Amino acid sequence: MEGMKMLAEERQQMILEMLKANQFVKVQEICSQTHGSESSVRRDLQTLEEKGLLERVHGGAKINYTLQNEPDMFGKASQHPHAKELIGKQAAQHVKPEDVIFLDAGTTTLAMVDYLPQDQGITVVTNGILHASALAERHIKTIMVGGLLKETTKAIVGVDALNQLSKLRFNKAFLGINGVDQDGYTTPDPDEAAIKEFALTKSQVTFVLADSSKFNKVSFVNVAPLNAATIIVEKLSAKLLHSFKSQTRIEEVQE
Structure with missing residues (x-):
């Protein structure tokens, strides 16, 4: 992009990447890297702050650490366990005989395992240690x-994992996520985001x-736009359902 002006979305993504690397970035540094005007960059910072993705400070912006905070696997499992169980059971109904599916290392996808069909020739690819053990x-x-x-x-990530996934194809992928908002799906960690995005493609x-607590929440790294996937959720308020169903398919749990 050197020597060329970026679109606002491109500038904002670069700002987030600069923050991830340096924790703090000056307005002038952003202007230099993106070839954007100071007024444009300040508007970008305001937009990103309103989304909760950074905090504006004098002369620049600093990373919003809450976006990167992520409970461990057992901490996650203790959050909304009944909703995760309902979602996992419903998601498993989409798996058909001979399917090859991908499960990422989320606690809600882990809840699927007990409901997956046995003796029907399915193959499960996963980057979750706990998932692999439960499946075995x-x-x-x-x-x-x-x-x-x-x-x-307890997720497997990195270049080697991506290289292996590049050689595979799936009938269906099932992904956990940390945030669902109008701009798409987000998660705190870039390495896990890369796995999710790659599996999706x-x-x-x-x-x-995603249980209902994930809606209108934003984490650090974009994974995909809303219309890239069907969302399975236990139950949404009428207001939330109305605001999201125009952009993607929402499947509420049928108890």
């Missing part, structure tokens, strides 16, 4: 993606499993 106990054919183990979420159909 149920004698479901499982392919474990290899790579760098992320301690907190390799799948014929993608489902995002």
Whole structure:
């Protein structure tokens, strides 16, 4: 992009990348990197602050650390367990005989495992350590993606994992997510975001499993736009349902 002006969305993405690397960035540094005017950059910072993605300070912006905070796997599992169980059960109904599916390392996708069909020839690819163990106990054919183990979420991430995924194709992908807002799906960690985004591109159909607490929440890294997946949720208020259903398919749990 050197020597060329960027679109606002491109500038804002670069600002977030600069913040991820440096924690703090000056307005003039952003102007230099993006070839944007100071007024444009300040508008970008205001937009990103309103979304909760950064905090404006004198002369620039600093990272919003709450966007990167992520409970460990067991902390996540204790949050909204009944909703996750309902969502996991409903999501499993989409799996058909002989399907090849991808489960990412989320706690809601982990709730799917007990409801997946046995003895129907399905194959599950996962980057979740706990998922692979649970699948093996149920004698479901499982392919474990290899790579760098992320301690907190027990997820396999990194270049090696992406290289393996690049050779695979899925009938369906099931992804957990940290934030769902009008701009799309977000998650705190860039490495996990890369896995989710890559799996989505390799799948014929993608489902995002998100309990209602994730709606109108934003995390640090964009994964995909809303229309890239069907959302399975336990139940939404009429207001939330109305605001999101025009942009993507919403599937509420049928108890």
